[in-house]
Amino acid sequence: MIWLEGxxxxxxxxxxxxxxxxxxxxxxxxxxxxxxxxGKTTLLEIAALARAPDAGTVWFAGRNVATLQRASLPFVRRxxxxxxxxxxxxxxxxxxxxVMLALAVRGHKPATAEASAKGALDLVKAGDLxxxxxxxxxxxxxxxxxxxxxxxxxxPLVIADEPAAGVGDEARAAVIRALxxxxxxxxxxxxxxxxxxxxDGLVLAGGRKIHIAQGRITGAPxxxxxxxxxVPQPNGDEQPRNxxxxxxxxADSDVDPQRLxxxxxxxx
Amino acid sequence: MKAxxxxxxxxxxxxxxxxxxxxxTAAFGLLALVVGGAVLSARTSHRWGAFVGQNVHVIVYxxxxxDQDRSRGLAxxxxxxxxxxxxxxxxxxxxxxxxxxxxxTIGTGATVLDGLESAYFPRSLEVNLAPAADLxxxxxxxxxxxxxxxxxxxxxxxxxxxxxLSVWVGLGRKLVLGVLLASAVLxxxxxxxxFLRSRGVARGRAAVLVQLGETTSGIRLxxxxxxxxxxxxxGGGGALLITLAWRPLIHRLETSLGMAATTPxxxxxxxxxxxxxxxxVLLGLAMGFFATPLPQTDDHE
Numbered sequence: 001m002i003w004l005e006g007x008x009x010x011x012x013x014x015x016x017x018x019x020x021x022x023x024x025x026x027x028x029x030x031x032x033x034x035x036x037x038x039g040k041t042t043l044l045e046i047a048a049l050a051r052a053p054d055a056g057t058v059w060f061a062g063r064n065v066a067t068l069q070r071a072s073l074p075f076v077r078r079x080x081x082x083x084x085x086x087x088x089x090x091x092x093x094x095x096x097x098x099v100m101l102a103l104a105v106r107g108h109k110p111a112t113a114e115a116s117a118k119g120a121l122d123l124v125k126a127g128d129l130x131x132x133x134x135x136x137x138x139x140x141x142x143x144x145x146x147x148x149x150x151x152x153x154x155x156p157l158v159i160a161d162e163p164a165a166g167v168g169d170e171a172r173a174a175v176i177r178a179l180x181x182x183x184x185x186x187x188x189x190x191x192x193x194x195x196x197x198x199x200d201g202l203v204l205a206g207g208r209k210i211h212i213a214q215g216r217i218t219g220a221p222x223x224x225x226x227x228x229x230x231v232p233q234p235n236g237d238e239q240p241r242n243x244x245x246x247x248x249x250x251a252d253s254d255v256d257p258q259r260l261x262x263x264x265x266x267x268x
Numbered sequence: 269m270k271a272x273x274x275x276x277x278x279x280x281x282x283x284x285x286x287x288x289x290x291x292x293t294a295a296f297g298l299l300a301l302v303v304g305g306a307v308l309s310a311r312t313s314h315r316w317g318a319f320v321g322q323n324v325h326v327i328v329y330x331x332x333x334x335d336q337d338r339s340r341g342l343a344x345x346x347x348x349x350x351x352x353x354x355x356x357x358x359x360x361x362x363x364x365x366x367x368x369x370x371x372x373t374i375g376t377g378a379t380v381l382d383g384l385e386s387a388y389f390p391r392s393l394e395v396n397l398a399p400a401a402d403l404x405x406x407x408x409x410x411x412x413x414x415x416x417x418x419x420x421x422x423x424x425x426x427x428x429x430x431x432x433l434s435v436w437v438g439l440g441r442k443l444v445l446g447v448l449l450a451s452a453v454l455x456x457x458x459x460x461x462x463f464l465r466s467r468g469v470a471r472g473r474a475a476v477l478v479q480l481g482e483t484t485s486g487i488r489l490x491x492x493x494x495x496x497x498x499x500x501x502x503g504g505g506g507a508l509l510i511t512l513a514w515r516p517l518i519h520r521l522e523t524s525l526g527m528a529a530t531t532p533x534x535x536x537x538x539x540x541x542x543x544x545x546x547x548x549v550l551l552g553l554a555m556g557f558f559a560t561p562l563p564q565t566d567d568h569e
Binding site for chain 1: 270272273276277280284285469472473475476477478479480481482483484486
């Protein structure tokens with residue numbers, strides 16, 4: 001689903017990511033574990049198309065994101081459920097409305113969106129928060145609502161950054177359940193955490209764990225993922241620019257999960 | 269985002285920020301009152317100017333030995349003067365009739381005028397001057413020149429009344445202008461505050477929607493729509509209020525001042541109202557558009 005190839009990023013002169021290559025296929029769950037300032041969040045931001053890398057290539061569903069027209073980016077982003085470390089929610093809206101918003105953008109009908117959103121909130125054990133304004137929720141509750149919004153649907157790619165920070169054991173279990181449920185429904189799931197309990201829980205649920213330190217992936221057996229099918233090359237001579245337009249089926253008809261499949265690869 | 273979701277988002281935003289919506293509606297209403305008031309004030313001022321022009325500025329009382337032919341000859345000479353717009357000859361019988369009519373208007377009994385004969389009244393000429401800013405000076409100048417003419421007993425230049433009227437009109441203009449300016453400043457300041465407040469609220473919402481993959485138009489449309497609705501409600505309400513209130517207000521004022529202008533009372537035409545409200549809606553749409561800043565991040569865009 002997503003393939004990061006030699007991705008590098010610098011901030012204020014210092015290296016944040018140093019040539020990271022990583023891919024996540026459909027129905028795959030990757031857990032990135034690393035300490036603070038190891039580059040997890042930046043890596044996820046790049047994977048979520050919220051930040052462009054200084055070097056390297058981001059492939060989404062077989063398309064080089066850098067070659068997409070600017071107007072196409074929203075249609076790509078709506079295929080990604082992204083739960084940021086600091087939950088970005090609309091404070092004056094209810095939890096349910098916030099979750100429904102993700103489906104609204106994808107073109108779902110209000111009735112089906114409401115049912116799906118309630119299901120997603122129930123999945124993260126936040127069903128009782130549905131009608132409460134987000135502004136009145138605790139940081140942990142906001143995180144659960146943001147996670148529910150990321151997994152609702154689910155979209156082809158789910159990215160979660162520290163989804164269990166500040167929540168209790170029960171909520172952590174709900175987080176694991178939500179991420180694995182998204183994976184089981186065919187989503188590619190990428191989760192970063194410094195919480196080893198969460199990481200271990202996700203591994204126990206069938207996820208695979210990699211470590212990141214100082215902007216490099218370390219010790220990640222069987223984590224390498226390469227494209228199985230040819231993909232457009234960014235340096236092609238007369239290659240037309242890729243354009244993704246909203247499709248008939250929730251704007252993700254251009255997404256072809258078969259283009260990226262995991263294969264075993266030795267760590268760099 | 270589909271239309272139904274845009275409508276839901278718009279409704280939700282309006283519900284969540286009732287005070288901002290109310291302030292925007294009030295500001296647009298005030299703006300409509302200011303613009304409508306300015307237009308109607310200009311028309312009323314023109315109407316009153318015309319009314320002043322209709323009044324007699326100089327009355328020339330003729331001596332008893334002046335007969336009707338000579339009176340007519342004097343009137344003809346006066347009509348040739350460049351500052352004179354109209355000269356009306358008033359015969360003694362006409363003067364008596366006017367007095368009787370005025371007495372009846374103020375409720376004086378007919379017995380008071382018993383015994384009066386038209387012969388008591390001199391022939392006179394009523395002179396209307398052409399409209400000008402220095403009407404008072406012109407009336408004085410004409411009166412001065414007429415005082416030496418044979419057959420003229422007395423000349424009454426209505427300069428006191430004209431000067432008083434000029435002062436009142438000037439004061440009224442300044443007062444209206446001051447009120448309009450203060451209201452305009454208040455309306456624009458409120459709109460600016462609404463804009464800044466909306467911008468602060470919309471920034472966070474826009475960041476969320478960008479992350480979710482919403483398009484630029486989808487992000488900006490709800491804000492534009494609710495602002496346009498506020499403009500429609502406020503602008504329409506303000507325009508309706510000033511249209512309905514202005515004519516009775518001016519009518520009452522003119523009645524209390526004893527003015528009896530013959531031209532119809534000023535009002536706003538339906539086309540003017542439609543254009544004004546349309547402009548307000550466009551302003552609302554533009555405000556909503558620009559009040560939704562898209563996040564400037566180090567992203568692919």
